[in-house]
Amino acid sequence: MEHDDSKGAVKAYEPSSGLAVSIDDPIQNPGLPPHRARLTDVDVKAEKRAERTIYTLFYISVAASIWAVAAYMLFPIEDMEFVSIRQNNLFIGLGIALALLAIGIGAIHWSKTLMSDKEYVEERHTTRGSEDTREAVVEAFRTADQESGFGRRKMIRNSLFAALVASIIPGVTLFRGLAPHNPDYSPAELLKQTMWEEGEYLTRDPSGTRIKASDVTLGSAFHVIPEKLAALSHSDGLLEEKAKAMVLMVRMRPELLTEREERKDWSYDGIVAYSKVCTHVGCPVALYEQHTHHLLCPCHQSQFDVTDEAKVIFGPASRPLPQLPIAVDDEGYLIAQSDFKEPVGPSFWEMH
Structure with a gap:
């Protein structure tokens, strides 16, 4: 050729x-292949059987969503028992997975067996917002409704609506776990108090060893907890208290610090201590860049300037890290002057 x-x-x-x-x-147009009728197109019994299968799958989805909610109540995660936590995650996860899987399989089976499967060619044309175009869109929806049987197959339609609505309920239920378990306290109130208090020794995490100011060299960073926190066990609420009280302490040349007048005695000879709980969503801020004096949150990349009262210089965090006022005792050990002056943690509790 x-x-x-x-x-x-x-x-x-x-x-x-x-x-x-x-x-x-x-190039010759081969045309559309010959249409092959499905069993459900020629056999009424097969059509009814497919319809029953579809709405049964949707109702199974409803039952699975209800089970996920029941599992949340039957296996409370608040007990903090390992077996209860494992069962809570397992059974809630299975319920949600089955609910979504049943919707997906039912929708696919519907399209494969009952919706119109005839091939057609749609010519391209200029998109315009004319009245004819709007009428054509309405006609297209009407045709789709007729071909899918969405309007006339009430059992399938209603069961699909029920499954979709029910699938949302487990997610809504899980948000209950974010609420405080003690109705007398709000999350904001719980985060206003930590284990830091006047005279509490700053100790290394996790050993609980006291820290002397002379041990903190220029450029070094220490992960710090209150001394009495080291004596707690998991059953005493160790994780909850540590999540609020954990601190990162660094030392730099005193002349690099920018401090307001009322905060000049919160540091000691260039040593400053800030909450490790990010003010965005509460991730631990544990990455310290010695040359830039920046603290980095690894979750969403918020950055805080240690030289300027841990102010936010990048990222989604909306306020500086709370500063822990510190001092030294007669033996040179670092101690806290008081608790944090503001709530620690995320700002979405609207605590300030």
Whole structure:
């Protein structure tokens, strides 16, 4: 086959004559393949059976969503028991997974067995917002409704609506776990108090070893907890108290610090201590860049300037890290002057 550029025609050699012949339309439209009717298209019993299967799957989804909510109540995660936590995650997860899986399988089975499967060609045209276009869109929805049977197959439609509504309920239920268990305290109130108090020793995390100011060299960073926190066990609320009281302490040259007048005695010879709980969503801020004096939250990349009262310089955090006022005792050990002056943790509790 060859192309004649002078005439723009395509030529092919005829095997019998050895001559080149012109082909006006070298690519023929093969058309649509012959339509094969499905079993549900020709057998009423098969159609009814498919319909029953679909709405049964949707109702299974409803039951699974209800089970997820029941599992949340039957296996309370608030007990802080390992077995209860494991069962809570397992059974709630299975319920939600089955609910969503049943919706997906039911929708696919519906489209494969009952919705129209005839092939058609849709010509492209200029998109315009005319009245004819709007009427065509309405007609398209009407046709889709007729072909899918969405309007007339009430059992399938209603069961789908029920499954979709029920699938949201487990997620809503899980938000209950974010609320305080003691109705007398709000989350904001609980975060206003930590284990820090006047005279409490700053100790290394997790050993509980007291820290002397002379041990903190320039550029170093210490992960710090209150001394009495080291004596707690998990059953005494160790994790909850540590989550509120954990501190990162660093030392730099005193002349680098920018401090307000009322905060000048909150540091000691260039040593400053700030809450490790990010004010965005509460992740631990544990990455210290010595050359820039920046603290970085690894979760969402919020950055805080240690030289300027841990103010936010990048990222989604909305307020500085709370500072712990510190001092030294007669033996040179670092101690807290008081608790934090503001609530620690995320700002979405609207605590300030």
